[in-house]
Amino acid sequence: MKLNINGKSVDVTADPDMPLLWALRDVLGLTGTKFGCGAGFCGACTVQLDGEPVRGCQTPVSAVGTAKITTIEGLSASAWGRKLQDAWLALDVPQCGYCQAGQLLAAEALLRTTPKPTDADIDAAMSGNICRCATYTRIRAAIKQAAAA
Amino acid sequence: MNIQLSRRTFLFASAAVGGGLYLGLSPEKAEAAEAGQLNAWVVIPATGRIRIMASNPEVGQGIRTSLPMVICEELDADWAAVEIVPTLADAKIYGRQVAGGSQAMPTQYEPMRRVGAAARGMILQAASTAWGVPVAELSTDKGHVVHGTKRAPYGQFAAVAAALPAPDAASVAVKDPKAFRLIGSFQPGVNNRAIVAGKQDYGIDAVVPGMLYAAFHKSGVQGAKVKSANLAAIKAMGGVKDAFIVAGTEEYEGLASGVAILADTTWHAERARAALKVEWNDSPAAFQSTATWAKLAADAKGKPAALPIHATGDVSAAMAKATKRVAADYAYPFIPHVPMEPINCTARVDGDKVEIWAPTQNPEPGRAAVAKLLGVPPENVTIHMMRVGGGFGRRLQNDYMVEAAAIAKQAGRPVKLTWTREDDITQDYLRPGGWHYLEAGLDTQGRCIAWDNHFISYGRDGKFARAAGIGPTDFPAGIVEDFRLGATVLPLIHTTGFLRAPSNNAFGFVTQGFIDELAHAAGADPVQFRRDFLGTPRIIGDPKSRGPYNTGRMRAVLDKAAAMAGWGRKLPKRTGLGVAFHFSHLGYFANVIEASVAADGTVKVHKVWVAGDIGRQIVNPAGAMNQVQGSILDALGACMGHEITFADGAIEQRNFGDVPMLRNEQIPPIEVAFLTPDYPVTGLGEPAYPAVAPALANAIFAATGVRLRKLPLDVSLLKA
Ligand code: FES
Ligand code: FES
Numbered sequence: 001m002k003l004n005i006n007g008k009s010v011d012v013t014a015d016p017d018m019p020l021l022w023a024l025r026d027v028l029g030l031t032g033t034k035f036g037c038g039a040g041f042c043g044a045c046t047v048q049l050d051g052e053p054v055r056g057c058q059t060p061v062s063a064v065g066t067a068k069i070t071t072i073e074g075l076s077a078s079a080w081g082r083k084l085q086d087a088w089l090a091l092d093v094p095q096c097g098y099c100q101a102g103q104l105l106a107a108e109a110l111l112r113t114t115p116k117p118t119d120a121d122i123d124a125a126m127s128g129n130i131c132r133c134a135t136y137t138r139i140r141a142a143i144k145q146a147a148a149a
Numbered sequence: 150m151n152i153q154l155s156r157r158t159f160l161f162a163s164a165a166v167g168g169g170l171y172l173g174l175s176p177e178k179a180e181a182a183e184a185g186q187l188n189a190w191v192v193i194p195a196t197g198r199i200r201i202m203a204s205n206p207e208v209g210q211g212i213r214t215s216l217p218m219v220i221c222e223e224l225d226a227d228w229a230a231v232e233i234v235p236t237l238a239d240a241k242i243y244g245r246q247v248a249g250g251s252q253a254m255p256t257q258y259e260p261m262r263r264v265g266a267a268a269r270g271m272i273l274q275a276a277s278t279a280w281g282v283p284v285a286e287l288s289t290d291k292g293h294v295v296h297g298t299k300r301a302p303y304g305q306f307a308a309v310a311a312a313l314p315a316p317d318a319a320s321v322a323v324k325d326p327k328a329f330r331l332i333g334s335f336q337p338g339v340n341n342r343a344i345v346a347g348k349q350d351y352g353i354d355a356v357v358p359g360m361l362y363a364a365f366h367k368s369g370v371q372g373a374k375v376k377s378a379n380l381a382a383i384k385a386m387g388g389v390k391d392a393f394i395v396a397g398t399e400e401y402e403g404l405a406s407g408v409a410i411l412a413d414t415t416w417h418a419e420r421a422r423a424a425l426k427v428e429w430n431d432s433p434a435a436f437q438s439t440a441t442w443a444k445l446a447a448d449a450k451g452k453p454a455a456l457p458i459h460a461t462g463d464v465s466a467a468m469a470k471a472t473k474r475v476a477a478d479y480a481y482p483f484i485p486h487v488p489m490e491p492i493n494c495t496a497r498v499d500g501d502k503v504e505i506w507a508p509t510q511n512p513e514p515g516r517a518a519v520a521k522l523l524g525v526p527p528e529n530v531t532i533h534m535m536r537v538g539g540g541f542g543r544r545l546q547n548d549y550m551v552e553a554a555a556i557a558k559q560a561g562r563p564v565k566l567t568w569t570r571e572d573d574i575t576q577d578y579l580r581p582g583g584w585h586y587l588e589a590g591l592d593t594q595g596r597c598i599a600w601d602n603h604f605i606s607y608g609r610d611g612k613f614a615r616a617a618g619i620g621p622t623d624f625p626a627g628i629v630e631d632f633r634l635g636a637t638v639l640p641l642i643h644t645t646g647f648l649r650a651p652s653n654n655a656f657g658f659v660t661q662g663f664i665d666e667l668a669h670a671a672g673a674d675p676v677q678f679r680r681d682f683l684g685t686p687r688i689i690g691d692p693k694s695r696g697p698y699n700t701g702r703m704r705a706v707l708d709k710a711a712a713m714a715g716w717g718r719k720l721p722k723r724t725g726l727g728v729a730f731h732f733s734h735l736g737y738f739a740n741v742i743e744a745s746v747a748a749d750g751t752v753k754v755h756k757v758w759v760a761g762d763i764g765r766q767i768v769n770p771a772g773a774m775n776q777v778q779g780s781i782l783d784a785l786g787a788c789m790g791h792e793i794t795f796a797d798g799a800i801e802q803r804n805f806g807d808v809p810m811l812r813n814e815q816i817p818p819i820e821v822a823f824l825t826p827d828y829p830v831t832g833l834g835e836p837a838y839p840a841v842a843p844a845l846a847n848a849i850f851a852a853t854g855v856r857l858r859k860l861p862l863d864v865s866l867l868k869a
Contacts, residue, residue: 026414032347041805072347092337096209097344098538123814134782
């Protein structure tokens with residue numbers, strides 16, 4: 001089947017019910033998308049389908065169809081993505097960094113639809129993404145900094 | 150002291166520089182050294198970027214940034230221009246390569262300063278010869294040697310410098326800290342750019358040509374061995390390349406028995422695993438159950454402790470003299486680590502050579518275990534210390550490294566072994582649970598004159614399991630003269646291990662909760678009671694051991710946190726301030742928490758004030774703040790909802806649904822202040838954790854009058 005990943009059409013040989021997470025990681029070698037729980041709890045596997053954040057571990061590859069997939073490797077194609085990356089660097093958001101791909105893709109979707117998010121907007125958009133290292137304080141600050149940039 | 154001055158060798162053992170032994174580059178390896186290699190950590194090529202080695206495992210504590218910063222400061226290179234290069238695991242060259250015990254800074258800060266300073270000194274010496282001017286007339290700036298208007302990059306002198314004998318590290322002059330430009334400045338993590346672009350490889354991202362993806366299915370009841378499995382059916386499943394039984398070894402914490410499934414992808418392996426049918430032999434661990442242990446613990450109450458641990462004075466006589474006696478039972482559960490990156494390891498076995506890609510906090514014991522199991526010399530095991538997606542102590546154990554190596558050998562193919570989150574939780578090396586039956590006596594003035602603690606913990610054959618013991622002279626031993634501490638050890642087989650501020654993360658809750666009770670029993674203010682309890686500033690414990698603490702430093706962080714929080718101010722109804730302090734891992738921390746309790750019992754943490762003292766220098770404020778905030782929230786999340794229980798020998802929890810993690814909307818503001826008294830620099834991965842749960846429980850008491858003595862905090866007891 002063909003998938004559109006980060007603006008490129010890619011041929012993928014995968015079982016239709018293989019979750020997109022594993023097609024990206026183990027079939028295509030795009031390992032920036034992370035496995036955290038495999039059960040929809042943590043958001044480490046977050047990618048965007050047509051700009052909407054979804055959980056890669058809960059999305060069978062056959063359900064993607066022609067939707068445009070954005071992964072962390074393609075985040076910098078978005079102006080909001082670049083602003084978020086800059087803010088993440090300036091504020092030293094990551095600790096281990098393992099959850100941050102998912103955090104950034106969720107944050108990019110937030111800012112694209114809500115460029116001046118309130119704290120409640122951030123709560124709602126980011127609640128699905130666990131950071132075990134608890135970098136939440138900096139994630140919030142960096143979203144605000146990117147929104148102001 | 151043993152100083153060896155052969156070319157490129159950099160060896161010192163000296164109490165003056167932190168007590169460590171560092172062999173920069175062993176003579177046998179000298180011929181492999183590159184041009185411009187001044188010592189094991191510093192390579193200065195003739196042209197191009199200066200390279201600084203990052204030799205410690207990075208688990209998110211920021212050590213691949215902070216230790217190279219220390220070297221770079223003394224080398225006087227340009228931080229923005231240097232390249233940081235992670236090394237292989239090789240204790241013979243790099244000394245301690247462990248992410249654990251908050252020990253990197255205490256043991257490596259002073260030596261790494263000398264590593265940088267020695268390299269700079271060698272460059273200056275070479276420049277002095279080249280330019281025909283005395284070293285004293287030369288200075289350095291951002292990787293350049295400067296003399297008057299003359300300025301040349303280090304690289305110009307590196308080849309000559311590298312041939313000079315390495316100086317005696319103990320006598321290398323280091324900077325006056327007032328001249329620091331890099332140390333103490335806010336420096337984002339060196340891998341951040343790769344992380345935000347999805348380009349940073351973690352252990353789980355390792356790819357080796359020809360590798361298969363492996364799942365390894367074990368019994369939740371540890372020690373159970375596979376009797377039989379439907380291997381033929383599994384091997385016939387789509388994407389599966391092989392499946393076999395791993396017999397396992399006999400010794401405790403050896404290689405576990407289980408079924409390995411090797412497939413084209415992790416998903417294929419897991420899909421096949423869901424169809425796996427295994428018959429297990431009985432395990433001696435089948436008796437394990439939370440209900441049984443609770444009963445055993447209750448039975449031990451009122452009986453003498455089977456294992457005396459520490460006693461001073463005469464606790465019974467002091468109790469008899471007391472005008473008031475306070476007794477309370479504290480309890481806390483097993484808790485898991487759940488690092489964000491699930492446990493994994495990639496291994497290739499090629500004849501008697503083994504190559505490992507591991508997210509490990511402690512590679513050397515893994516090397517030893519792999520070498521022993523596979524019967525190869527330890528030096529034949531190469532370990533790539535991959536960046537680690539969170540450790541929290543879990544990856545001080547290397548069970549997954551041994552499994553990956555064993556499976557790769559049996560398969561005759563390289564494998565990437567990935568555990569599921571369910572594997573991670575059910576096979577964790579848990580922070581042990583425990584109970585403390587406490588009693589204290591107060592005199593007429595409300596001073597604590599007797600302290601008795603019967604500690605119920607876990608172990609085997611009457612001996613404590615890993616991380617289940619208690620330090621005989623831990624606080625408040627030595628403060629209360631008539632003191633007794635004893636233990637009863639309940640039987641446990643499931644693996645236990647170190648979790649961020651091990652032991653202290655539970656003892657802080659117990660001790661600081663009970664002291665709060667004593668304050669209230671004495672009719673005293675909780676902060677003032679603690680000040681009086683600490684008394685005059687003094688060192689308690691053997692100053693040469695790791696344990697001694699300075700009551701003056703405890704007092705200072707206590708006072709600071711209280712002042713930051715405006716201790717004593719008036720608060721709305723069902724809102725309270727709670728205070729606690731704790732010393733662990735050489736760091737002193739005090740917290741005040743403001744919390745309110747709704748009529749339905751819901752607890753809201755409004756703010757956390759934190760005062761910390763980890764010595765005279767915060768090396769990297771960026772990483773330091775991250776560690777403190779992370780520790781506080783880690784502790785908060787655990788005390789509010791983490792509990793591992795056992796039934797029929799196995800852990801009952803499975804995934805994040807059973808181990809709720811704090812989320813974005815639950816995060817209170819955290820205000821942090823560091824005191825920087827003139828004491829040695831110490832570590833920060835752990836000491837900010839232990840005083841959180843007690844500060845919260847004490848705030849809840851202040852808000853409601855209900856004393857919660859059990860973790861996780863049961864808010865259903867708080868309904869108005
Ligand atoms: S891995 Fe998909 S939600 Fe956790
Ligand atoms: S930075 Fe480690 S899990 Fe978020």
